[in-house]
Amino acid sequence: MQIHQDWHWLDAAGRGTSCALGNFDGVHLGHQAVIDLARGPAPLGIVTFEPHPRQFFQRDAGPFRLMNAEARANRLAKLGVEHLFQLPFNAGLAALTPEEFARKVLAEGLGISHVVIGEDFCFGKGRAGRAEDMKRLGEKYGFTTTIAPLLKQGGIGISSTAIRDALSEGRPGDAAAMLGHLHRIEGAVIHGEKRGRELGFPTANMDLTGLHLPRFGVYAVRVDVLSGPQEGSYMGAASLGVRPMFNGVAPNLETYLLDFKGDLYGRHLSVALVEFLRPELKFDGLPALITQMNEDCDQARAVLAAG
Incomplete structure (x- = not known):
C-alpha cells in the first residue's frame, strides 16, 4: 500500500483511484462496507485525515481514538487498499467550502474517478456539505459518487461511539463483533x-x-x-x-x-x-x-x- 501525505503534486500513479472517504477510526464493519463499495476496476483508495478533525476542533477533549494512524494504515492494508491518502487536517483544509473541497482536493488534487461516502457524511467548512451535495459536485467536477447506507447490527447502527462504550465497559468481545476484528x-x-x-x-x-x-x-x-x-x-x-x-x-x-x-x-x-x-x-x-x-x-x- 502506498501512503500519500498530501493532496498537492500527486504523481500520475496515484491518480484515477476509486476512494472511500471518511475518518475510519477503528475500521469497523460499517467502514468496511463503505470500502467494499469502492472496489472495482480502478485502484482502491482511502481518503482520510490526520489528525482526526475532532482533535483539531476540540483540542481540549479527552483521548477518544480507537487506533492511531499506524494501526489504521496496517488494518487498511490488510483490506487490500492500494493508496492511502492521509491528508493533513489543518486550518487551510478546514476552511475549504464543500465545493472547494470537492474541486480542489478530490478532483484536481487527487484526481479520483469515484468516491464512496456514508449517508451521514458531512464535509467542508462548518460541515455544511451533505452526501447529496457530494453527488452533485462529483457530476460537476468529473467523478461519480456512491452513498452507502448505515450498517446496523441487531437493529442498532454500528459506530465508533458504540465500540468505545463496549471497550469502556470491559466488553472487548462485543467491540470485536462490531469491528469485525479484535x-x-x-x-x-x-x-x-x-x-x-x-x-x-x-x-x-x-x-x-x-x-x-x-x-x-x-x-x-x-x-x-x-x-x-x-x-x-x-x-x-x-x-x-x-x-x-x-x-x-x-x-x-x-x-x-x-x-x-x-x-x-x-x-x-x-x-x-x-x-x-x-x-x-x-x-x-x-x-x-x-x-x-x-x-x-x-x-x-x-x-x-x-x-
Whole structure:
C-alpha cells in the first residue's frame, strides 16, 4: 500500500483511484462496507485525515481514538487498499467550502474517478456539505459518487461511539463483533520502570497517549511482534491502567508474552484485547501480587487456548 501525505503534486500513479472517504477510526464493519463499495476496476483508495478533525476542533477533549494512524494504515492494508491518502487536517483544509473541497482536493488534487461516502457524511467548512451535495459536485467536477447506507447490527447502527462504550465497559468481545476484528493497540515498545522484570514477569510497555482507554484491568491478549528477529504471533496477558500498587498516574499498557524470551525495546507490537479477566487491584504486598500475576497468566493461557 502506498501512503500519500498530501493532496498537492500527486504523481500520475496515484491518480484515477476509486476512494472511500471518511475518518475510519477503528475500521469497523460499517467502514468496511463503505470500502467494499469502492472496489472495482480502478485502484482502491482511502481518503482520510490526520489528525482526526475532532482533535483539531476540540483540542481540549479527552483521548477518544480507537487506533492511531499506524494501526489504521496496517488494518487498511490488510483490506487490500492500494493508496492511502492521509491528508493533513489543518486550518487551510478546514476552511475549504464543500465545493472547494470537492474541486480542489478530490478532483484536481487527487484526481479520483469515484468516491464512496456514508449517508451521514458531512464535509467542508462548518460541515455544511451533505452526501447529496457530494453527488452533485462529483457530476460537476468529473467523478461519480456512491452513498452507502448505515450498517446496523441487531437493529442498532454500528459506530465508533458504540465500540468505545463496549471497550469502556470491559466488553472487548462485543467491540470485536462490531469491528469485525479484535480491538488492537499498536505502537513501539518503550522503556518502563522494569518492575515486571524484577517480579519475574518482564513486560513490553506501550504508550496510550491519544487513544480511547478501555476498562482498566487485566486482559487475555494476542500479540503480534511486527518487527525484529522475534517477529511473529504470541499469547499474552496484559495490564492496562495506572498501576495502583505502585501509585502510578499515567495509564499505559504492560504486556507479558507467554513462552517468550528476548528484548523487545523499540520493536513495534500489535496487542489484541481478547477477554477482560479482572479489574485493576491494589495488593497488600508483592507476594500477593506475584501470586495473582501467576493466576492471570494461567487464566489467559486457558482463554486463548480455547480459541
